[in-house]
Amino acid sequence: MKILLVGGHGTIGKRVATALKERNELIIAGRSSGDVRVDIGSEGSIADMFKQVGKMDACICTAGTGYYGPFATMTAEHMRPGLEGKLMGQVNLVLIGKEYLSEGGSFTLTSGIASEIPARNGTCVAMINGAINSWVLGAAQELKQDRRINVVSPGLVEDSYDRYRAFFPGYDLVSMGKVVNAYILSVEGAITGKILKVYA
Numbered sequence: 001m002k003i004l005l006v007g008g009h010g011t012i013g014k015r016v017a018t019a020l021k022e023r024n025e026l027i028i029a030g031r032s033s034g035d036v037r038v039d040i041g042s043e044g045s046i047a048d049m050f051k052q053v054g055k056m057d058a059c060i061c062t063a064g065t066g067y068y069g070p071f072a073t074m075t076a077e078h079m080r081p082g083l084e085g086k087l088m089g090q091v092n093l094v095l096i097g098k099e100y101l102s103e104g105g106s107f108t109l110t111s112g113i114a115s116e117i118p119a120r121n122g123t124c125v126a127m128i129n130g131a132i133n134s135w136v137l138g139a140a141q142e143l144k145q146d147r148r149i150n151v152v153s154p155g156l157v158e159d160s161y162d163r164y165r166a167f168f169p170g171y172d173l174v175s176m177g178k179v180v181n182a183y184i185l186s187v188e189g190a191i192t193g194k195i196l197k198v199y200a
């Protein structure tokens, strides 16, 4: 399969890349590194990326983040980068990318446990993750030609423990192997419209 992995040099993305690259043609896209450069916060940049990549069998996105900060002082401006990046960036990957996705191909997006169990200061990310999950449920009904879409919702992954432990007290760590398997299930399996929750 020809697979486009957006965010393939990130913590989760690089492990997904390792698992997929042996038996697939893998193209990694990222903001500051990768085979192709893209800022998913820009529709023009997404369109340019797909023009460069051309027809593909699967598109995975492990890119994006959202605002963490005190609710008392949070404003719409704080939320904008995450809404334009992780949320609308992934939505636009599908809206623009569906023209490049082969018949029977798949999209796999990424949300996160915060949709159900938000961390302190994590209201914005909770909203973004919940919106991605709901959008995938709807989009799965709309895609034609046997094209599929799923979303992986990871818990706090073990490789991120040092980076995030102060922000997620009490969250059980999730094995990276299980998270990677959820992406493989979405790409190589037959499921569609699923929120693949990988919580501990």
Ligand SMILES: NC(=O)c1ccc[n+]([C@@H]2O[C@H](COP(=O)([O-])OP(=O)(O)OC[C@H]3O[C@@H](n4cnc5c(N)ncnc54)[C@H](OP(=O)(O)O)[C@@H]3O)[C@@H](O)[C@H]2O)c1
Pocket: 006, 007, 008, 009, 010, 011, 012, 013, 029, 030, 031, 032, 033, 038, 039, 040, 041, 062, 063, 064, 065, 066, 085, 086, 089, 110, 111, 112, 113, 153, 154, 155, 156, 157, 158, 160, 164
């Ligand atoms: N790590 C966890 O424990 C965890 C748990 C639940 C959910 N998640 C979600 O899983 C996803 C991946 O997390 P991660 O920990 O692997 O993140 P990460 O280590 O920060 O990596 C994110 C990757 O995405 C790229 N990226 C970020 N913004 C981008 C943009 N606007 N356009 C294009 N590329 C962009 C980054 O590239 P540059 O470095 O070049 O900017 C980087 O390669 C995120 O959506 C995160 O919210 C993670």
